Amino acid sequence: MAKLGLTYTYGKGLTPPAQTLDSFDAMYTLILWLPLGGGALFMILANRLSNEAKPEWLRKSQLLGRRIMQFQLPPRRVWINWCGGFSVLDFILMSLVVSMNLMWFIKGMQDFNTRYDALAETGITTPHPIWQLRLEWAALYFGVLLFINVWMLLLPIPQSSFLQDLSGLDYHQMIRYHRQGRFSSMFVDWSTVSSINYLAGSISWFFGLVLWVTSMNWCRRRFWEVYYRTHIICFLGFMLFAYIHYSGSWIYFTPGLLLWFVDLVLRAGALANTTTVSACGVNETEDVVTLQLQASKRAATCPLHDIVLLLPSVSRWQWHPFTISHQTADGALTVRIKRYGRWTQQLLHRLKLREPLAVRASCPPYAGPHQWRTDDVVVVLAGGIASTSVLRVLSDLTARKHAGLRSPSKVYFVWVARHAIEFCVMDLAVAHESTAANGWLSTSLHYTGSEPLAATSELVKSNKLEKVSSQGSDSSDPRPGEAKPRATYARFPLASPFFWNMARKMQPQITGPIHHAIVVGLVFFGAFVGRELAYNWYGEWQSAGQPTPYQDLYWRLSGVDFLCFFVVGLGFPFLFGVFLPHLFRYWMDTRKGGNPEELMTSFDGTWDPASTGCELAGDALVVPDGDVSIPIQAGRPDFEGLLATVAKETQAAHVGVYVAGPTPMLQSAHATCSKLNSFKSRTFFDYHKMAGFL
Secondary structure, three states: OOOOEEEEEHOOOOOOOOHHHHHHHHHHHHHOOOOHHHHHHHHHHOOOOOHHHOHHHHHHHHHHHHHHOOOOOOOOOHHHHHHHOOEEHHHHHHHHHHHHHHHHHHHHHHHHHHHHHHHHHOOOOOOOHHHHHHHHHHHHHHHHHHHHHOOOOOOOOOOHHHHHHHOOHHHEEEEHHHHHHHHHHHHOOOOOOOOOOHHHHHHHHHHHHHHHHHOOOOHHOOOOHHHHHHHHHHHHHHHHHHHHHHHHHHHHHHHHHHHHHHHHHHHHHHHHHHOOOOOOOOOOOOEEEEEEEEOOOOHHHHHOOOOEOOOOOOOOOEEEEEEEEOOOOOOOOEEEEEHHHHHHHHHHHHHHOOOOOOOEEEEEOOOOHHHHOOOEEEEEEEEEHHHHHHHHHHHHHHHHHOOOOOOEEEEEEEEEEOOHHHHHHHHHHHHHHHHOOOOOOEEEEOOOOOHHHHHHHHHHOOOOOOOOOOOEEEHHOOOOOOOOOOOOOOEEEEEOOOOOOOOOOOOOOOOOOHHHHHHHHHHHHHHHHHHHHHOHHHHHHHHHHHOHHHHHHHHHHHHHHHHHHHHHHHHHHHHHHHHHHHHHHHHHHHHOOHHHHHHOOOOHHHHHHHHHHEEEOOEEEEEOOOEEEEEEEEEEOOHHHHHHHHHHOOOOOOOEEOOOOOOOHHHHHHHHHHHHOOOOOOOOEEEEHHHHHO
């Protein structure tokens, strides 16, 4: 242990030699950084292996393990309504957190007893009674426990973290642990240690308090903009002043930040690349915005999953995650956005004005295994426009079935909507499969609105929408006999901060697994270099032998460490691992005689969202290009009865249940699955929350 650490270049002749990274820092770097970096690289390799190539015994063993870990403990309804459920896995993780806190706290109190006993043996008396000293020491360790819980709090945050693939948990489940962990991160430390900057600690605590309060459900739902801004500002303030308060806090902040840095660096590549909406529209009720983006052929490995969008004309800072509801073979991605809040209202306003819409889009580098592909039977429950989150499941399964790939033996789709017009966004491929004679896809639509269905179908229909391009709407197309203007490439001079004016098709974040691994390695290496660069100041102070007050150096060094860790940890991998490859691609695409297929033109043809979906006709959903329709029932479905029927008809051992909708629907579906699951029953209903309010 004593040999760990790095010696300062100009302090080798001292006794002991001056160090920039001592044995204490080196030990924690090895223990906390290496497993995360190695795990990320390992999962990049593992994700390249086919999930379907697993032997049957391994697949069944994994399903059995998931069945045990996801078993909900009683009282189920109480846990689900309060915190989203309490499974065996939750119990194990909570026990781990409590055990770590107790172990660290007991260890600290044992150290106090050892020190006090040694002091008592010498006959030295303390000016304060033992209970007061013990209380003071306990207060100190409440502060230590804060950093341990912060370490665990940050690990679930990254969207493309290898921890999701390793644990089999999706992003919504990981974020649930982050929300619950915030309660264990607010401790009050009233102790006094001479080497601690208490002003910085107090400022950090108040930043954390505001961060904690504004992340409550009532604030997050009612005041999203307030939550969004304060979450970023207060987190940076909380972390910066925690660094200044105690420089050793880097031990607990940096592991989760390193995984988050990988997300930020890859997403930052989309800062320079600008694309445009190839087609867009708004439905008749003006509550659903439909955007279509054209992905590059280079994004062939881009998963049919989530996409993060930034619209510079609306906000240059806000990235919003959405779900790709449909993806065509030529790379056209369809995203449907519910009108909610100022951001979507401004988007709707610009679409009405036919403004050219520049977009920066980013997709996760790799998604976890699509579990619905390996389920025996799949049940999909959707509520309202949240169906866009599960339509991708149906589209993927339908495409795999037609391609002859492995797919579930039976699929059930239940869609509940208050506005019947929302049914019209169903993909044609899914609609045709729903009316096929083989009965592989069983679809039931349920209307819960107050207006009669017949009146609704006449009053509200999917509006024929015009494409918005850099030249305006399609209504400006030339009249018959007039020469059609020559197609020009779309340009957005101010959309990119790097002045890349040409709009191209959506580019992938990475070129492949090797590029992904290089970025991960550069993030960890850059963060290490940043810390080493900052602590050269500490080595210089040691070698100079100046009588600088320790506390004065303490907080200054912490601030420099914070700055160098962020600047080098983010800047170094972005410059060499992301920016330069994107710059080379941009130059190759836009240079004279380059790659015009990657450029977006102003005239790509008119796209009508109504032609890609279905139409309402009385109490039925009519499927175009065929004399078939899907009946629409009035009232809510009996979901428990449906699951019981599924278990009886299919006799399947593993049924994947994928739910997206409002909170009451999610809670009811989760409670129903938990009620039907037992170790005595043959069928296990594996509940998956596909969409929810962030």
